[in-house]
Amino acid sequence: MTVVKVFVNYKESILNPEAQAIQQALGRLGYENITQLKVGKTFELTFSDELTRAEIVQEVNEISDRMLANYNMENYTYEIIELEGMS
């Protein structure tokens, strides 16, 4: 069994109003040393053993490009975790 964690975040050039509101609220709570705060999304995809690692990588890229991230505003990264003997 393979678990893939996909992390979607705003591109550096994009101002994220949600992150800004949270950072300002933290500042009001006295946490003033946070110079940057990012808000993104995490998706955890569990794959059966039907696919090879290369096929999983291809599928994850495809899924992220087509649906999970909006290329106008967002970037994505992912990590692949292989779970031995769990299937």
Add this chain to the structure above:
Amino acid sequence: MKFAILAFPASNCELDAYYAITDILCEEAALVSYDSDSLIDFDAVIVPGGFSYGDYLRSGAIARFAPIIPALREFANSGKPVIGICNGFQILTEAGLLPGALQKNTVAQFICRDQQLIVTNNQSPFSNLYDEGAIITLPIAHGDGNYYCDTQTLKSLEANNQIIFRYHNNPNGSVSDIAGITNQKGNVLGMMPHPERAVEKILGSDDGRQLFTSIINFIKTGEVAFHE
């Protein structure tokens, strides 16, 4: 003339649009479910506002994969008029039928009020009965109405006269005060304000009416040339 009004799970402006087209403009309209696969026999399509699929993932991001979308794409590619209002605008950008994207308002709130707009291009199928530069009032009601595109895309929107409406006193942080844009061909419009909610004086404004009569005028006379 017949308008198709798409209805996705959690669309909520489809009946306002239906009312505007049938009762006010006296044209035919039909609600078309998200799981249909044909738009044959229609002259124009309205993708209405709402919170399709609960705005899950991103506004419009799930609706763009609904079964009706290939037919919508084909309809748009044939050059017939398509208008996406509010969530409909978000769906059209997610589907790649319009450039850019809509993100959260820069002010940390959902904005629901009347908004003044400037008609920046009246040479479109959607605005040909407005005066160029006219200031009109339409309601806005959105949390994700902040239009974003990169500098290069903005340049091409401006060069091709694709910006149809701009905000007067930008309420949500949109790039270049953009409230409504068309595709390059000019037959697909996306806008955050709600013309269908402003079709009679008793609703506070009837400034939205000319948008629909512009579409009807365009279909009947074919007078507005697409900017190729």
